[in-house]
Every structure is written in structure tokens, then in C-alpha cells.
Amino acid sequence: MVALLEVDQLNVSMRSEAGRLVPVIENLSFAVAPAQTLALVGESGCGKSMTALALMGLLPEDFVITSGRILLEGRDILSLPARDMRALRGSAMSMIFQEPMTALNPLFTVGDQIGEVLRWHRGLGGAAAREQVLALLRAVQIPAPERRIDAYPHQLSGGMRQRVMIAMALAGKPKLLIADEPTTALDVTVQAQIFDLLAQLQRETGTAILLITHDLGAVGELANEILVLYAGRCIEAGASAGIVAQPRHPYTRGLLRCVAHLQLGQAPKSWTDLGEIPGMVPPLGARGAECAFLARCAKAADVCRSNPQPILEPIAAGHAVSCWCKAAVAA
Amino acid sequence: MTAFEAAQIHDASDVLLDVNDLVVHFPAGRRSGKPSFVHAVDGVSFRVRRGTTFGIVGESGSGKSTTAQAVMRLVPVTSGQVVFGNRNIAELSGEPLRAVRRHLQIVFQDPFSALNPRRRAGDQIREPLDLLGIGSRSDRDERVRKLLAEVGLPPQAADLFPHQFSGGQRQRLCIARALAPEPDLIVCDEAVSALDVAIQAQILNLLKRLQRERNLTYIFISHDLAVIQQFCDEVAVMYLGKIVEQAPAAEIFRAPHHPYTWSLLAAAAPPGSMRDELKRRYLVKGDPPSPVDPLPGCRFVERCPSAVEVCRQRLPTLDVVAPCHYVGCHRSAELAPPTFDSR
Numbered sequence: 001m002v003a004l005l006e007v008d009q010l011n012v013s014m015r016s017e018a019g020r021l022v023p024v025i026e027n028l029s030f031a032v033a034p035a036q037t038l039a040l041v042g043e044s045g046c047g048k049s050m051t052a053l054a055l056m057g058l059l060p061e062d063f064v065i066t067s068g069r070i071l072l073e074g075r076d077i078l079s080l081p082a083r084d085m086r087a088l089r090g091s092a093m094s095m096i097f098q099e100p101m102t103a104l105n106p107l108f109t110v111g112d113q114i115g116e117v118l119r120w121h122r123g124l125g126g127a128a129a130r131e132q133v134l135a136l137l138r139a140v141q142i143p144a145p146e147r148r149i150d151a152y153p154h155q156l157s158g159g160m161r162q163r164v165m166i167a168m169a170l171a172g173k174p175k176l177l178i179a180d181e182p183t184t185a186l187d188v189t190v191q192a193q194i195f196d197l198l199a200q201l202q203r204e205t206g207t208a209i210l211l212i213t214h215d216l217g218a219v220g221e222l223a224n225e226i227l228v229l230y231a232g233r234c235i236e237a238g239a240s241a242g243i244v245a246q247p248r249h250p251y252t253r254g255l256l257r258c259v260a261h262l263q264l265g266q267a268p269k270s271w272t273d274l275g276e277i278p279g280m281v282p283p284l285g286a287r288g289a290e291c292a293f294l295a296r297c298a299k300a301a302d303v304c305r306s307n308p309q310p311i312l313e314p315i316a317a318g319h320a321v322s323c324w325c326k327a328a329v330a331a
Numbered sequence: 332m333t334a335f336e337a338a339q340i341h342d343a344s345d346v347l348l349d350v351n352d353l354v355v356h357f358p359a360g361r362r363s364g365k366p367s368f369v370h371a372v373d374g375v376s377f378r379v380r381r382g383t384t385f386g387i388v389g390e391s392g393s394g395k396s397t398t399a400q401a402v403m404r405l406v407p408v409t410s411g412q413v414v415f416g417n418r419n420i421a422e423l424s425g426e427p428l429r430a431v432r433r434h435l436q437i438v439f440q441d442p443f444s445a446l447n448p449r450r451r452a453g454d455q456i457r458e459p460l461d462l463l464g465i466g467s468r469s470d471r472d473e474r475v476r477k478l479l480a481e482v483g484l485p486p487q488a489a490d491l492f493p494h495q496f497s498g499g500q501r502q503r504l505c506i507a508r509a510l511a512p513e514p515d516l517i518v519c520d521e522a523v524s525a526l527d528v529a530i531q532a533q534i535l536n537l538l539k540r541l542q543r544e545r546n547l548t549y550i551f552i553s554h555d556l557a558v559i560q561q562f563c564d565e566v567a568v569m570y571l572g573k574i575v576e577q578a579p580a581a582e583i584f585r586a587p588h589h590p591y592t593w594s595l596l597a598a599a600a601p602p603g604s605m606r607d608e609l610k611r612r613y614l615v616k617g618d619p620p621s622p623v624d625p626l627p628g629c630r631f632v633e634r635c636p637s638a639v640e641v642c643r644q645r646l647p648t649l650d651v652v653a654p655c656h657y658v659g660c661h662r663s664a665e666l667a668p669p670t671f672d673s674r
Contacts, residue, residue: 043527043528043529043530044498143617157392157618158391160618187554188555188556188595188598188599189594189598189614189615190390191598192598193614193616196610214527215528216528220602255529258528258529258532259528259531259532259557260535260558260560260561260562261601262556262557262560262584262596262599262600264600264601264605264671265584265585265671266584266585266671269561271561271562273536273539274532274535274536275532276529276533276536278533280497280499280500
């Protein structure tokens, strides 16, 4: 299938106070096809959100794309003038942010905020826009949309606000939807509803979704493909079923082992310590050429210490991993 | 047999905390001339045995944090008893209350806002010792060092400021501060929810080790059922200020009885055909209604797929369905609980 979004050897750096460039994302490549979901997984500080912001052209001031290409429907969006980029944002691609409370403007009603997208990108106004906003609110399953359209964000619950965010992101009929931890701020029952809603909307509209999360266990069924980021480097990528069933990188294995799994219909076993990954992600500027996971890896061998970060190599059909010991870990 | 009588059977000797009919109402202005109230906690009773973990689950706004804060006396108690040790601490004030606080500590959800950004980590861990006059001055420095070591931080951490730590390390500082006065009971209010999964595991393992070593008692508030299942000995499910079901962890995940518990389990079940079936049958839609002046009748009635007329008229009491297993549902006897076949 032809990719909708193609990211090719993307490098993002941060300009430090001394004017030095500190790498944030290194040689990241991936592609998303229409109606498919790709999950970007990793801890805080691994560059997930920065990848999303780079795609949207919304990187903070000190962050620069040093090399690489981002192709949306074959068009290199990095070379586009700001004006054209603004036209793409919200229509060709849009983003659902993590915190619906801070991402919505508290001074405008939700109707105004969703209507703004329609005005900008589809030239709708007045009654036509209101009609569309109501349809969108209904699509995201907000009860009593006729009443809620004139509500301010503070009058809505967290789940409802996240639905408004989704409605807003969908208003421009985007081909690519970037969802940055869309459910972290929500309760479990609401989380389940939001994931169901995203899957249903994807079936109806054929939107490609780039889902960003730190919880590998939660995305297994939702995503077609998974890409695991560690310290700005892709360390494992492939079809989601393969990665969840047979993770090959020690970090991916750690991520899966450190979550408790709900067991229904049986008494829980007595407490056994969760598998923890000791330490934390190396901060920006403290990342050397060698494997970034080296310091936390229980399987680290001499080959890991004396060589640079291994390249991402296929280990099975549709499954690639960046690890010197991948043959040993696979066993 | 009422829930209260059933609770009496329980061996009373090792009960550390006994909460009886706790009510916390907040004024919410006036409606058509009459004062109106947010019923944050509306008649909650439970007991926590020493050395065990009591879990509270529920959605936002269900009153789980308010319950814990009322137990800690951090919000005013409208009525009811909080018996800690052998004293009703709901009535204490002034110096006696300060003395009791030494035995009750809390770890909050967000380690970024729970630490003072302008004070060094060591001083913040030391503060409860200073305030409660525990140990001599030189003892206290020694104790801060020991506490840092216990939560897995180096002694140099004492001289750093909160912004110099990661989220997981800050939560370790908060735990060290809670441990400082050697409390009996620690409330963990969503203590791992704001952390990445890998860091969550580290903190949960740490809490469990401390519990083993110091015979600590926890009230563990979370909306993550998988964590609750593994971490807690007893679990209460709250909905709009009420406990709707309470049972040992072994029991509640094997044979849940309340439709709301079913919905929570359906939402959190592992992926597969069993979950699809559970979700189809039990997952409720929408959000909880407002806790301001709730209507008579069961709190869950508006979202409950099994609601009948009596549910709208009368509030169900907590009934005993099995030893130590209480359910507040008019229809608990007739509704068949879900089957968890993974076929």
C-alpha cells in the first residue's frame, strides 16, 4: 500500500545555550498507510512528542530539524513555506493533545472552537458551521450536543473535553491524526470509550492514526504497527502482534514485563515484584555513540560497550530490532 | 445481617483504622432558596487491618480522594467517626490532632506539585521531624540520610532541589518524607498514576518492600485495576460518594457482584474475545451524574443497564453476599455475575 506519511532519516536537535546542537531524535524512519495505526512507544524523554511536533511543524523555538525528509502524500512538507504548512495543519493532518484542559481555550465555547476549524479550512460559517459542529459532536458521542455546543470547557468533564478535542481534530477531515497520549488524563472506563471511538472513526473515515503512548500493553490491539523509541532512537519496530508476543529488544521486553496484568475469574497470586527497568532514560546531551540502553541493560555484553548503536536490522518478516545481542535475546 | 454486624465478626484486635459512616459535604451555593451540597462522601464505612493494603477504586469524582483526605483530617468531616488505634480522630483538634498526624502520612499523585521547588530535598524530608520534634538535631540529619538510602537515593540528593530530580525520583522523595515520622498508615493517592509504566513498577516494588520491612498499612487509591488486584488485600469500589462493593481482592476479581464493578472490569480486561463480550454486555456509557444534591435511589441508576423501578426509589444498603464481601445493589441476588471464560 502507498504510504500516506513517510518519515525518512529524520534528525532533530536542540540548540544548547552554548550554541551546540544536542541530538534529540536520531535517524528516525517510518511510514503510515491510510486507515492504519502506528504506535510510537517509549518513556518520557524518548522523543515521542517531539516527533509529533516535528511532523506538525510545531517544534519549540530551540529545536531544529537538522536533516531528513517528511513526506505527506509524496510532498516534502519540510520545504513548504509557513503559509502552506498552516493550510495543511488541521486539514491534512491534525493532533489530539494529551491534556484537554490546557489544549482548549477556556474563554470560547466548544462550538466556537470547533467552528474555527471549519471556518479556516472549509470556509463554512453561520448556520452551516453550527450544523457541522453538531454533527461532529454527535460523531464523538457527546450526549445532548444541542446543549453542549454552547458550553465552555470548564463545564465539561475530562472525558467530554477529550471528545471535544477529537471532534476538533476531525473537523478538517484530516488524512493523518496524531494522538499524543489521548487517554492518560482519563479514567479507565472513559479510556476504553475513547479508544473504541478512535477505532470506529478510523473505520468510517479511513484516517491514518499515529498514536503516542508510554504503555506498550495498552496499544497492542489498537495499533497495526509499533515503533519503540528509546532516547530518540528507534530500537524496535514491526507488526504489533509480533512485538507484543515476541519482543526482541531488552527494553521492549522490560516495558511489557513492568505492567501488572489484570486476571479475571481467578484469585490473584501473592505479590511478586514487577519486572523493573532500573535507572532512567539518559538526558539530552548525555547520549553517546554506543547503544543508548547500555547503562540499563541487564544483557549488556562487551560487544555492546565497544561498538556504536547497532543499526535497525530485520530479524523476522516485518520485525526489526537494534541490538547487538539480538540473536541471544531471541532465544 | 447488616454490613455493620458482619464487620463485628471480623477479629477486632488487628484493626488499625475503623471508619464509620463517614460523610463529607461541601456547600455548593443555593438552589431555589435552599442551600445545596456536594455529596463528596456520603456514608462510607470500612476497616483496615494493620499491615495490609486497602484499595479504593472508582472514577474521578467518586469520592475516593476525599475519603482518604477526610481520614487524614485534611478536609473537614461533616459527620461520622474515624477511629484510628482506639481514638475517634474525627473530633480532635489542635495539639492532640498534631500528635496523631505523626502516625498518618500521605503520598500525592503529582510529585511535581507536592514538593516545594524552593527548598532542598533533605530539608523537606526533615521538615516533619522538625515540626513534630522527633529526635535531636544531629539525629535528624542521620535519619534523612537513612531515609534517602531506603528509597534508593544517594546521600548527596539531600542538597539538591526538586527540579534536579526526575519524576520517579521525586516520588521517591515524597515517599521518604512520608516515612520520616515512622507512620503506621500511609495513604497513596494515585501515587503512581502520573509516572511512566517503567517507573511505576519501580515505585510499586519499593512500596511493597517498605510495607514488608516496616509492617506499614496502606490505603491505596488508584484507577488502575491491574495494579489494585496485585497490590491490595481488600478493595472497595466507590461511585458518587458511596462504596458500592467491597471485598477481599481475591474475591472481587473472581466473583464481582455490582454492575458498576462489572463495567470497570470490562473496561480493564485484557484484550481478547472475553473482553469484547464483557464490554458488549457490561460497559456503561457516559459520565457519572453531578454529586450536587443527588436524587434518592441508587447512585448508579442512570447508567445501570439492569436498573428497575425500586432502584430509583430507594438507596440500596450494603448487604453481605459472602464472608467480608459487601454489595450495595437491590438486584444483586437475581443478577448473574459475569463469567470469565477466556474462550
